[in-house]
Structures are given as C-alpha cells and as structure tokens.
Amino acid sequence: MAESGGSAPFIRIENVTKKFGTFAAVDNVSLDIGKGELFALLGGSGCGKTTLLRMLAGFEMPSAGRIFIDGQDMAGIAPYDRPVNMMFQSYALFPHMSVEKNVGYGLKHERNMTAGDRRDRVKQMLDLVKLTELAGRKPHQLSGGQRQRVALARALARQPKLLLLDEPLGALDKKLREHTQFEIMNIQDRTGITFVVVTHDQEEAMTLASRIAVMDRGVIRQVGTPTSIYEYPASKFVAGFIGSINMFEGKVTAATKGEVEADVPELGGKVLLASDAVAEKGAAITVAVRPEKIAISRARPKGGNAFPGTVKDLGYFGKDSLYRVKMASGTVVSVNSVNAIRVREDQRVAQWEDKVWLSFEPSSALLLTQ
C-alpha cells in the first residue's frame, strides 16, 4: 500500500517469519509503516499480533526476514538499544516502585538529561495522563485504568521514535476505553510519534488507526485505511471479520467493463454489481452486502436488485433496527435500518411475518472471488 507517503517507510518488515518449533506464529509478513502513523494490527486470538510486536521491540528474533526501523537493520540489536518503547498487554509496572519512579525509570539512561530535566519530564507525563495526584502511590494501590495510564506514561516518557501498544485498552470499561482512545489519538497528534497498536477489537482499530492490517493465522490478509478495509474488503475473511456482512454464492452471467451480472439462487434472481474486478462469464463468485446497505420496504421498489422475503426476527436498538429476513431459498438476510423518523410500534415498516422487499444499489454490493 502506498498510502504511507512517498519517502522511505519508517518501519519496514520484510518477509518476516517466526517459528516456534515447526509452528509459524508469523508467516512471511511484509509491511511498511510510515513516520507518524497510528497503525493497528487487528486479528483474532493467537494470530501472531503479539509475536510480531515482540519482534519489533527486540524480545523475539525473526526466524527469517528482516526488520528495519528508521532505516536501520534491527538484526542483532538488543531491546535496550532500540528507539522503541512498548506498553505491555499486562502493563508490567514495577510493583516496588511508586508511580513517579515507574514513569521516570527509562529516563535514568538518558545521559544528556539533568536531574531537573528528568523531574520535569516525569511531571509533564503525569500531567498528560492526569495522575499527578497519585505520583506517590505504588501500583497495587491503583485501579486498573490508572495502572494502564501509568504504563502509557512510562512508555511515552523517553519520547521514543516508535511506540508499541499491546491491547492497551483491553482492561477498561467502555466509557474509559473511549476516553483513552481519544487521549491516545491526541498524544499521537501532539508528539508525532509512530504508534503500532495491537487489538482484537475491530471497532477500536477503526476509531484509532490511520491504517489497519488484518491478520489471520500468522498472515496479513489486508492492509488499508479503515474505510477501505470496511468498504472494500479483499476477501471473504476480511469482509466477515470487520463488521457484519451478508454473503451469497453466485455465478457470473454477464460481464462488461465496470459491471457484472450474476445469478444468485439464494436471493432468487439476478444481481447487478458495479465492480472493477475482472470476472469471466460462468465464474463462481461471492456477492457480499453489508446489512446497513440494504433497504427494506413493503412495496416492490423500482429498479433492479430487489428480492422478496418474510420478516422472521426483529430487533429494536433505539437508533436503528435489525431485521432478519428469510428469502424464498431459505437463506436468512440481515438488514439494518436507521430509525430516521419517529414512529409508533404499529407503524413500523415491517412486523413479524410480514412480506417485504429487500433492495440495494449495484455499487453497494461487493464481488469477492477469494
């Protein structure tokens, strides 16, 4: 992906593989990350996110491949010599040191700082994470969220060129999590430090990151901006991993430049897709449509891509409603519609067991081949 800017990338991961025994936790991964990016590694449990991060920090050596940070080959460079700081999944605060000592720990290795400089920096960091009042406490006297902020301040204190965050918000409640997400984005904005954030929460990745890499079993499946990952997933795996999506098997019946017509028995008819993908007539494809891109109506809408079905389930969530509609083929389609106008229950678009029509724009449907 060329979105990281024209000049040489800040981090270059070249064909990196990490094997534990014969098992490849990270399998031939190549990735470029630009300076000042907030980059997210997203993937399910055990897909190798932490392992990749630990290789950047220097705690694991790649079995094959090379890693460059700021143009420098990291092979054989110990963690304490890398311009990198890491915030650990478990925070790893020193239990015998006060908050202040924890935050200042990395600074004692900064030769060109005076004692006064160090004190100022610690104070500045504590201000940043709003922990000035708790400077004298030990980690066991803090709440989970406070500990997490100490860990963040400690990792930031040395002003590294690269900051690695391993599931930084995993232990926080929803509200504190959202608050801290904004804090992290703020800090990133002000300091210009390059961030690599590991998460298994796709919403978190979408909110935080300027770019996301989706990982699966040690392999990177797609890299892109949140929008491109969500709207233009390259594979069924990525489409299914990010948000929810309806997927139907089909066969191409006609293909012109920019437009593909496919027969989709599950929906009970022909589907028109706006797609640049080169599809040959007769090829098996997958048609994917996100629930919020499907319109639901009682009357048959004008135009193509309209299919009849029966409402089997209905969930009301306040700002939107979720319908589960059963098609003639038996396939169930999820539809998400925003409750843009206020109506009483009996005035809803559809009720249980109602016959409805589902429709979507040709440009809203995705054509996936893998």
Next chain:
Amino acid sequence: MPSWFNTWFNRDGWSKSIIAIPYFWLVFFFLIPFAIVVVMSFAERTATSPPVGFLPDFPYVTFENYGRLVGDWVYIRAYSTSIINAFMATILCLIVGYPMALGITRVNKSWRNILLMLVILPFWTSFLLRVYAWIGLMGSNSWFNKLLTAIVNSVLPADMAFRNIPMMNSNFAVVLVLVYSYLPFMILPLYANLEKLDTTLNEAAMDLGSRPWQVFKDVTLPLSIPGIIAGGLLVFIPASGELVIPSLVGNASDPMIGRVINDEFLTARHWPMASAVAVALLLLLVVPLMAYNHFEAKAQAGGKP
C-alpha cells in the same frame, strides 16, 4: 451428644478444632517449655535433683546468672563467635545460593525438577556422615587439602609456602561445614521467591533501556528481598545455635554458644545458667527479627497519600 454440642460443632466447630491443633502444639511444645526455661534461669543451682532451687526469702529469684552472662568474658566471646560464624555462613550461603536459585528458574521445566532434586539430595544421607566426610576432606593428608595448598602456594613466594593448610578445628572449618549443610535452606526459599517473579518485568526494564545487569539490580534483586530474608533466617537462626558442627570440626577453646549451653547443662549440671544462656540467645535472635517486622509493616503501610 447434647444438642448444643452438635449445633456448635456443625456451625464452626470443625474449623475451630482444626485451627486449634497448631495452637495446642505451640503452647505445649514451645510456650510451656520455654516458660519453664525462663523461670529456671532465675533460680540457683542446688545439690538436689533436679539441681534447681529458688531463694528461701523474698524476692525468691536471683539475677546472678544474667549477671555472669554479661560479666564473664567466656559467654560474651561464645556469643560473638556464634553470631560471627552464623553471619559469615549466611552471607556465603547467599553468595553461593542466589546464583544457583536464579539459574534454576531460568532453565526449562524438566531440568528445573532435576536441579531441585540435586539441591535436596544431600538430605538423603545422614547429616553426621556428611560432616565426617568433611573431616576427612579437611585433614592434612587429604587430596582436598593438598589441592588447596597447591593453589595457595602457587600465588605465594616460595619461602612462605605451606606444607599443608591447617583447616580442622578452626572457625574456618565451622563456617565451611555450616555453608555446606545449610545451603539448601537458602536455595529453596530463594527459588520459591524468584520463580514467582513476572519475567515481563525484566522485559519492561530492558525495553526502557536497562542492560541485563541493571535489570537484575533494579528489578530482580529488590523483588527477591523477601526470599533473601526468609533464606537468611532459615540459615542464620539454626546456625547460630548449632552444636554438632562446632563440636566435630570447631576449635574447642573458642566454642559457640550451643556448646556452652551443652556444657553448662550436662558437664557443670548448672541448669539455671544453661537456661539463662538459652534465653539470652533467643532474645538476641528474636529482637532484631521483631524490629525488622515492625519496620517492614511500617514500610508497607507507608506510600499511601
């Protein structure tokens, strides 16, 4: 059984009975005997059996035994010999045992169990046998002594060379055998402590710029202080009252306090004096311990704003 008993027993009688066992043990086998010893230390030696009696008039007790304790050079010297020997042994056990305990935590699981087995393996042969083995090793004609002599002579000028090194019947021998005998008591609590430490703390320190030695100094060492203290007490306390090792390999004219108690009790049949020596030894060991606990508790409570 009366019904109130059944009710009580089912409610919390079980847990109370179980908790009571160690308390009974402590009372019957420690507190009461210790009280007897304390009382006896204020008595006089008599020609009766047992050879203990109190004064006929008020105040009935005598402080003469304790007076001798602080006035008589023999006792002061025995106490200092004991404390110095035990202290040396504790420090050496720590120096030898710490790297061993740390090493055991850094190998994989199956090796760990083998190494721990090796640490406690010496317990499977008789303690006395092992001390006798050391007597053999330290004797002037043993290979061990010859080896040491050769090493020492290799750094000394030729005209100062030793024929052999007189090791037996010295405090050196006592400390050597104390270290050998008590080393497992240092290693095991240290290992238990070090094994629990979270290794990601080491990684965090390294990530923040510390080299391995500094990581040890800043993280591992301070977090292992409870293990050092536990191991230190387990070595120091029994070593300072040790009787067998100094009797077998030590210098009879510079006895440790265990030997003095033994001699007072059996040879001189001065039970009150033996009791006073024992009580003073206990105070000598317990008071610093209680002071430590006190400050430790204070340090724990501190730090709160």
